[in-house]
Amino acid sequence: MTAYTAIVSARFRMLLQYRAAAMAGVVTQVFWGLIRVMIFEAFYRSTTASQPMELMDVITYVWLGQAFLAMIPWNTDPEIRQMVRTGTVAYEMLKPVGLYNLWYARALATRTAPTLLRSIPIFVLGMLFFGMKAPESMVSTVGFAAAMAGAIILSAAISTVLNISLMWTISAEGVGRLVPAMVILFSGLAIPIPLFPDWAQKVLHVLPFAGLSDYPFRLYVGQIPPENLWMVLAHQIGWTILLAFLGKYMVSRGIKRMTVQGG
Amino acid sequence: MADSLKLYFRYIGISIRGQMQYKASFVMSAVGQLLLTFVEFLTIWALFDRFGSLRGWTLPEVAFFYGIVHTAFSFAEGVVRGFDVFPAMVKSGDFDRMLVRPRGTLFQVASQEVQMMRIGRFIQGVAILVWSASALDVDWTAYKILFTLGAIMGGIFIFSGFFVLQATLAFWTIESLEIVNTVTYGGVESAQFPLSIYRDWFRKFFTYVIPLACVNYFPALLILGKEDPFGTSKVVMLLSPLLGFIFFFVCSKIWQFGVRRYTSTGS
Numbered sequence: 331m332t333a334y335t336a337i338v339s340a341r342f343r344m345l346l347q348y349r350a351a352a353m354a355g356v357v358t359q360v361f362w363g364l365i366r367v368m369i370f371e372a373f374y375r376s377t378t379a380s381q382p383m384e385l386m387d388v389i390t391y392v393w394l395g396q397a398f399l400a401m402i403p404w405n406t407d408p409e410i411r412q413m414v415r416t417g418t419v420a421y422e423m424l425k426p427v428g429l430y431n432l433w434y435a436r437a438l439a440t441r442t443a444p445t446l447l448r449s450i451p452i453f454v455l456g457m458l459f460f461g462m463k464a465p466e467s468m469v470s471t472v473g474f475a476a477a478m479a480g481a482i483i484l485s486a487a488i489s490t491v492l493n494i495s496l497m498w499t500i501s502a503e504g505v506g507r508l509v510p511a512m513v514i515l516f517s518g519l520a521i522p523i524p525l526f527p528d529w530a531q532k533v534l535h536v537l538p539f540a541g542l543s544d545y546p547f548r549l550y551v552g553q554i555p556p557e558n559l560w561m562v563l564a565h566q567i568g569w570t571i572l573l574a575f576l577g578k579y580m581v582s583r584g585i586k587r588m589t590v591q592g593g
Numbered sequence: 594m595a596d597s598l599k600l601y602f603r604y605i606g607i608s609i610r611g612q613m614q615y616k617a618s619f620v621m622s623a624v625g626q627l628l629l630t631f632v633e634f635l636t637i638w639a640l641f642d643r644f645g646s647l648r649g650w651t652l653p654e655v656a657f658f659y660g661i662v663h664t665a666f667s668f669a670e671g672v673v674r675g676f677d678v679f680p681a682m683v684k685s686g687d688f689d690r691m692l693v694r695p696r697g698t699l700f701q702v703a704s705q706e707v708q709m710m711r712i713g714r715f716i717q718g719v720a721i722l723v724w725s726a727s728a729l730d731v732d733w734t735a736y737k738i739l740f741t742l743g744a745i746m747g748g749i750f751i752f753s754g755f756f757v758l759q760a761t762l763a764f765w766t767i768e769s770l771e772i773v774n775t776v777t778y779g780g781v782e783s784a785q786f787p788l789s790i791y792r793d794w795f796r797k798f799f800t801y802v803i804p805l806a807c808v809n810y811f812p813a814l815l816i817l818g819k820e821d822p823f824g825t826s827k828v829v830m831l832l833s834p835l836l837g838f839i840f841f842f843v844c845s846k847i848w849q850f851g852v853r854r855y856t857s858t859g860s
Contacts, residue, residue, distance in 0.1 A: 354771035361775050364795070365783050372790035373644040381643070507625025511632040520636040525643050 333427050337435040345443035352447035355400070359448065360455055363396040367460065382524040387551040390463050393456035394547045395519045400444040401482060402517060402542055403489040404510040407433075407440060410493045419497075423585065430490065430578045437489035441482055466552025473556040477546035480566035484541050487573040488513075494577055497584035518544030524553065538569035597700060604704040612709045619709055626713025630663060634721060637785065648790055653728035654817055655786055660722025661741070662784040662809050665748025667714035673753045675705030676760035683763050689857050698852050699845055702760065703753075729817070737816055740834075744812035747837025751808055752777070754837075754844035761844075764851040776803065784809045789822050796823075804840055807833035 367389050374385040383391070410433070413419040423429060456462030465471040495505050514520050516539035523534050523544045534540055545562040548554040554562065612619055637659065641652040679702055682688045691701045722741075726733065759773040780799060788796050788810040800806040811833040814821055821830070 351771075358771060358775040361779050362782070365779060365791075368791045368795065369640075369786060372648050372786070373640055376646050376648050377644045379645075507622055508628055511625075511629040515632050515636065520632075521639060526639055527642050530639070 341439035622710035623713040656725035663718030669752035671711030679760040680763040747808035747834030
């Protein structure tokens with residue numbers, strides 16, 4: 331266990347060094363957030379029918395999405411991609427820790443450190459200038475925090491499966507291009523899940539992606555009552571376990587067919 | 594000029610042949626791009642499904658804006674993305690070699706690479722445009738079709754201007770590049786909808802500072818037979834795509850200024 335803690339903390343500290351990139355990221359995300367907010371405002375002003383989510387909640391939801399964007403498993407780890415291409419992935423296998431656990435620990439750090447750097451300034455800016463509201467209540471703050479923890483372990487599990495898929499180099503190309511679009515749509519980052527057509531919502535609620543951002547964000551704005559927190563956590567943990575099994579199975583298959591080129 | 598064009602197609606041919614050596618990779622990337630942009634459009638569709646209309650605009654109308662901007666952007670991205678690798682060329686000193694060749698630097702950098710996979714987004718943009726054109730209640734005269742193509746051309750030049758501008762910054766810094774990307778992609782994102790739905794400062798930014806409205810919003814208004822709620826005259830709208838070419842011209846001047854100031858890394 332200490333080995334994994336060391337991996338997480340070493341990578342975490344390494345990733346915290348990228349402050350300039352984080353600053354640029356903040357500017358980008360604020361700009362995007364503004365565009366999205368204006369689009370939603372325009373749509374809300376076009377209708378008098380009551381909507382499943384109030385505009386104020388949608389605006390807060392958009393800013394939460396911008397703040398936690400780096401936490402969403404929308405890309406594969408460039409270093410692992412490089413390792414597979416150059417063959418240095420062989421060293422990873424020599425390490426006295428399981429490959430799945432090793433990469434899961436990596437992913438955990440990759441999903442948290444950059445998020446920490448970006449989320450705080452966006453929270454501050456969003457609350458001060460851009461109409462983001464505070465959590466619905468004290469209880470929903472606690473619910474949100476718990477669901478975010480669940481979201482992080484789920485996000486790391488999805489990231490790890492994506493990274494393992496890089497062992498099949500051809501599919502890596504496809505994974506790199508297809509997955510971001512799916513994740514962003516299905517997690518509610520493009521538009522909040524409650525605004526999808528009703529039939530689509532039923533599907534999206536079951537898929538793992540809703541646990542990444544939609545559930546925690548709706549706990550924050552109070553659209554999901556705090557007493558339903560256990561359902562959110564069950565969804566997140568259930569998927570994390572399932573994906574861990576899938577990931578470990580893929581690792582065992584991947585190692586068997588892997589040929590590392592000499593040189 | 595004809596000679597340069599011949600050379601350009603030769604460069605492009607080499608680049609395409611190179612990329613076609615990895616067919617599976619090309620197909621995956623292109624299909625990925627296609628699906629990616631398709632998902633983008635799905636979100637717009639879902640919003641219309643939920644809200645019915647966007648301040649009086651219908652889905653086919655918004656699709657027209659969407660189609661124009663994506664067709665132009667993907668074309669520019671595919672053809673002049675050679676500027677993408679430019680910062681690396683400055684860093685490594687490879688740019689020096691271009692300075693001693695008997696062709697313009699802008700031309701040489703532009704023809705470095707064609708990104709074939711952008712064809713995915715391009716196909717999607719055109720498909721949405723064609724669908725919108727058929728769903729709209731517009732009498733498609735030759736003049737209107739030509740004007741649409743003109744707007745797309747203007748858009749290609751504006752986005753190319755962005756890429757040139759971004760590359761020019763590499764003469765001084767490589768830190769600020771992300772900011773230009775933000776404006777580029779943010780511009781594409783916002784131009785998917787009629788510019789009139791945004792707040793005042795934002796609308797003005799994409800009209801006067803970066804004339805994206807001139808190759809998207811104004812031409813589309815004219816074709817859809819709508820009035821600009823801010824009272825822009827028809828003549829201005831008719832001439833607006835020309836601003837795309839002017840924007841590119843200004844960017845190319847800034848580029849030349851950058852080249853003159855350029856000092857090699859010397860390696």
